Amino acid sequence: MYEPKPEHKFTFGLWTVGNVGRDPFGDAVREKLDPVYVVHKLAELGVYGINLHDEDLIPRGTPPAERDRIVRRFRKALEETGLKVPMVTANLFSDPAFKDGAFTSPDPWVRAYALRKSLETMDLGAELGAEIYVVWPGREGAEVEATGKSRRVWGWVREALNFMAAYAEDQGYGYRFALEPKPNEPRGDIYFATVGSFLAFIYTLDQPERFGLNPEFAHETMAGLNFVHAVAQVLDAGKLFHIDLNDQRMSRFDQDLRFGSENLKAAFFLVDLLESSGYQGPRHFDAHALRTEDEEGVWAFARGCMRTYLIFKEKAQAFREDPEVRSLLEEYYGEDPQALGLLGPYSRERATALKEVALPLEAKRRRGYALERLDQLVVEHLLGVR
Numbered sequence: 001m002y003e004p005k006p007e008h009k010f011t012f013g014l015w016t017v018g019n020v021g022r023d024p025f026g027d028a029v030r031e032k033l034d035p036v037y038v039v040h041k042l043a044e045l046g047v048y049g050i051n052l053h054d055e056d057l058i059p060r061g062t063p064p065a066e067r068d069r070i071v072r073r074f075r076k077a078l079e080e081t082g083l084k085v086p087m088v089t090a091n092l093f094s095d096p097a098f099k100d101g102a103f104t105s106p107d108p109w110v111r112a113y114a115l116r117k118s119l120e121t122m123d124l125g126a127e128l129g130a131e132i133y134v135v136w137p138g139r140e141g142a143e144v145e146a147t148g149k150s151r152r153v154w155g156w157v158r159e160a161l162n163f164m165a166a167y168a169e170d171q172g173y174g175y176r177f178a179l180e181p182k183p184n185e186p187r188g189d190i191y192f193a194t195v196g197s198f199l200a201f202i203y204t205l206d207q208p209e210r211f212g213l214n215p216e217f218a219h220e221t222m223a224g225l226n227f228v229h230a231v232a233q234v235l236d237a238g239k240l241f242h243i244d245l246n247d248q249r250m251s252r253f254d255q256d257l258r259f260g261s262e263n264l265k266a267a268f269f270l271v272d273l274l275e276s277s278g279y280q281g282p283r284h285f286d287a288h289a290l291r292t293e294d295e296e297g298v299w300a301f302a303r304g305c306m307r308t309y310l311i312f313k314e315k316a317q318a319f320r321e322d323p324e325v326r327s328l329l330e331e332y333y334g335e336d337p338q339a340l341g342l343l344g345p346y347s348r349e350r351a352t353a354l355k356e357v358a359l360p361l362e363a364k365r366r367r368g369y370a371l372e373r374l375d376q377l378v379v380e381h382l383l384g385v386r
């Protein structure tokens with residue numbers, strides 16, 4: 001029961017299970033794990049794939065021959081285990097050169113460096129079979145408004161993303177680009193703060209069909225927003241290219257907690273949404289074990305993310321099949337054919353009918369929606385008494 005299998009498409013980042021537990025006040029608490037060892041461990045746990053930043057695998061400044069040796073060794077581990085690398089991304093945040101932004105650095109040399117690093121990461125991902133390329137603009141933000149940079153950054157990012165998409169095309173790479181918003185941290189305020197912001201930006205790009213979203217549970221939650229609604233809108237737009245699952249308490253730093261460990265209801269409805277949406281992509285856990293943990297705790301964390309997802313999947317199905325839930329929902333949507341006939345695409349006849357019909361407003365004003373009962377049923381399913 002609740003055994004993860006590759007067909008569930010669970011993925012972790014090399015930087016997630018490999019997280020050494022550093023925080024702004026404290027040093028690393030765990031040894032850095034060998035990427036090849038991580039591949040074997042994740043495969044044992046039933047994981048589908050492992051995602052990475054360029055620097056998670058190849059430390060900055062590695063000479064080319066050494067780089068090729070690392071890639072060969074890593075690929076061998078992938079072949080031995082069957083693990084995939086569905087997604088890659090460039091680390092555009094650790095290097096001190098990026099302290100005032102990567103694509104949005106005021107310094108054109110730094111912007112050129114960011115672009116080159118992105119192209120090289122696309123090359124690396126192509127060698128590993130990656131199909132999704134994530135762009136997380138962690139350093140693309142500001143603390144000081146006086147520069148007026150917020151008037152220029154959109155154009156710089158647009159130019160960079162257009163360049164990257166054209167490069168992918170030129171090289172014959174099939175990448176789909178997944179843009180990941182976050183409201184703040186490590187910058188005081190990050191441009192592209194929310195799902196809605198990136199979603200709108202996509203349609204200003206040269207090849208909008210190549211771009212979608214990589215929404216993260218923690219990030220929308222940090223912004224005080226409803227993650228389930230955000231993902232639903234992204235799905236409606238056909239733009240859910242990837243998803244970062246984790247957990248988060250509001251009004252805090254980016255916690256990247258074990259999936260489902262904090263907001264049980266939100267996690268339940270997210271799984272309910274994803275599983276009924278037809279989304280076929282990876283279920284990526286962008287989270288890490290608490291700093292209190294040793295290596296055993298790291299694998300307990302990874303197992304916990306996947307097990308909780310599978311439990312929610314089963315609970316969501318039971319909830320949707322519950323006869324009382326079904327009848328409450330049937331009532332809720334009140335599908336009276338006469339009313340439905342008044343809605344839909346515009347026509348002159350329909351507009352006239354709409355103006356003439358006697359609306360049953362008194363009854364509608366008195367109507368109850370039975371949401372107390374419906375929500376109680378959610379709680380009872382989650383508490384395991386139904």
Ligand code: GLT
Pocket residue numbers: 015053089090134135136180216244254286
């Ligand atoms: C970093 C960040 C994540 C992003 C990763 C992709 S790196 O850990 O906190 O939200 O998804 O660059």
Ligand code: MN
Pocket residue numbers: 180216244286
């Ligand atoms: Mn993320």
Ligand code: MN
Pocket residue numbers: 216218219254255256286
């Ligand atoms: Mn995060």
Ligand code: MN
Pocket residue numbers: 254256
């Ligand atoms: Mn993070």
